[in-house]
Amino acid sequence: MKMSDIITARIMQMLEQSEYNSAEIQRNELAALVGCVPSQINYVLASRFTPEHGFVIESRRGGGGYIRITRVSLDRSSALMHIINSIGGELDASTARILIENSLQADLIDGKSAELMQAAISSTVLREIPPILKDRFRAAVIKQMLIALI
Amino acid sequence: MKMSDIITARIMQMLEQSEYNSAEIQRNELAALVGCVPSQINYVLASRFTPEHGFVIESRRGGGGYIRITRVSLDRSSALMHIINSIGGELDASTARILIENSLQADLIDGKSAELMQAAISSTVLREIPPILKDRFRAAVIKQMLIALI
DNA sequence: ATAGATAAGGTCAGTAAAGGTCAAAAAAGA
DNA sequence: TCTTTTTTGACCTTTACTGACCTTATCTAT
Numbered sequence: 172m173k174m175s176d177i178i179t180a181r182i183m184q185m186l187e188q189s190e191y192n193s194a195e196i197q198r199n200e201l202a203a204l205v206g207c208v209p210s211q212i213n214y215v216l217a218s219r220f221t222p223e224h225g226f227v228i229e230s231r232r233g234g235g236g237y238i239r240i241t242r243v244s245l246d247r248s249s250a251l252m253h254i255i256n257s258i259g260g261e262l263d264a265s266t267a268r269i270l271i272e273n274s275l276q277a278d279l280i281d282g283k284s285a286e287l288m289q290a291a292i293s294s295t296v297l298r299e300i301p302p303i304l305k306d307r308f309r310a311a312v313i314k315q316m317l318i319a320l321i
Numbered sequence: 322m323k324m325s326d327i328i329t330a331r332i333m334q335m336l337e338q339s340e341y342n343s344a345e346i347q348r349n350e351l352a353a354l355v356g357c358v359p360s361q362i363n364y365v366l367a368s369r370f371t372p373e374h375g376f377v378i379e380s381r382r383g384g385g386g387y388i389r390i391t392r393v394s395l396d397r398s399s400a401l402m403h404i405i406n407s408i409g410g411e412l413d414a415s416t417a418r419i420l421i422e423n424s425l426q427a428d429l430i431d432g433k434s435a436e437l438m439q440a441a442i443s444s445t446v447l448r449e450i451p452p453i454l455k456d457r458f459r460a461a462v463i464k465q466m467l468i469a470l471i
Numbered sequence: 472a473t474a475g476a477t478a479a480g481g482t483c484a485g486t487a488a489a490g491g492t493c494a495a496a497a498a499a500g501a
Numbered sequence: 502t503c504t505t506t507t508t509t510g511a512c513c514t515t516t517a518c519t520g521a522c523c524t525t526a527t528c529t530a531t
Contacts, residue, residue: 360493
């Protein structure tokens, strides 16, 4: 098992056990415990406990310093609403792809839904409609599909 | 015996032995074991462990990366295949609706996927498309979305 | 007070360890 | 022979890990 996974598991475990979805660690202590360099703790936090993943990190340096990881429950449907409203009448291919990817990362939609969206606006499908209409089409499809997920 | 067959046999064997119809390999390790270049593993996976053959591949790069091969129940994916092939170049609104409904009843797709499909070909979306193209559009969208679910 | 000393955590660039892609060459089949 | 499948290798992208050096906070002796 990878070191990063071990660290992740340990933090998750602390979060489970905590009352308030919040865990406080000492960077050096945890690093020594699992046997890695301190900076790897930062790597794990940066790659797996991001706001996109629904976590907030606070920390303090100096004597008695700490790192606090808090799991925040983001309001799914209002976040989705926000995205839907941000889509205008047109949506180009790369913006669409990024939008779907971000929604997935933010855990607003699941992997299968993301794939279905990509499929619905895939080039294979787009081939069926006149080029001038593609952007309008993408916007309409993505919007309707997101609405279906609320 | 061909190298590709050896690799295939080895993966199959792992799948047999696994509890969950799923095997996890290290690409480089397996390549070294059977004596081929790593990229041939990709070739075998691409040519013999496709969704059409009833397999799903997931992988991760980077240190400690892996490739996971999962066998999916053939009935489901082959039934889906059958449906996909039965869709011609055009699909009218009511046939589409019935097709989605039937797939749901037959448990080939889940409720959420069904709703996403309905949304993707909803009248709101279709409004963006020239009437003569609507049937072609429906066929393309539904086909791609079903393929994404295999 | 305040200057060091000490005790945290932060950053970043570099290296290593995977897997992915693609096109060309070779082999096998038809 | 002609076409399809297999094999190979050069090059790419992503993820993980490490260590040197930096910043901030606290403590302690003057």
